[in-house]
Amino acid sequence: MMGILNDFLVFKEQNTFEPRQILCLRCGSSDIIQKGARIGNHRFQCKSCGKYFTDSLGFEGRRSAPEYITVDVELVYVGLSIRKTVKVLHSIYCNVGRFTIHRWADQYGHMMDEYLDGITPLVGEEWRTDEIYMKIRGKRKYLFAMLDSETRYWIAKQVATHKGTDDVRPMFKQARDITGKIPSKLISDGASNFAETHKDE
Ligand SMILES: [Zn+2]
CATH class of the missing domain: 1.10.10 (Arc Repressor Mutant, subunit A)
Structure with a gap:
């Protein structure tokens, strides 16, 4: 499960946006496989001892x-x-x-x-932008997010209707207000709006 709330819940639990390490509830092993991706609590099995368990962090x-x-x-x-x-x-x-x-x-x-x-986020010199694609009642929506490359700290966000064409300046302003700085390097997956806005800043 990806997204803002999940990122937040993981961050709250372990103080970093690194992917969450799931450990077996019985033996503590990290050798875990996910069993199925149905709606609901995520179900895992430990490959060391065979125990099945669910994970419902924050829920x-x-x-x-x-x-x-x-x-x-x-x-x-x-x-x-x-x-x-x-x-x-x-x-x-x-x-x-x-x-x-x-x-x-x-x-x-x-x-x-x-x-x-x-x-107060301690962010580095390199940020990256992510786009999360959503379909809401048949309509495409994009959630733009700006993250610190090193810590994966989630700096700012913006919802847009169009990929690549929406004005992303509000997100840049939000990011600057929160961190008090502009990154020296910005990595995006080829979305021209991010690169152009960064140049303008
Ligand atoms: Zn186990």
């Missing part, structure tokens, strides 16, 4: 699938209205009520804000 005790909560929190966090978020979730067969959807967004959004506000 302990929740009845709904982490995927649904993640989609909800991320859409609301990047500015989609609750009404539209409800529609998106219903379109992907998450049949929970408006109140629950509001509550998830509130709880996790608040958690992210509170945590990230308390951090």
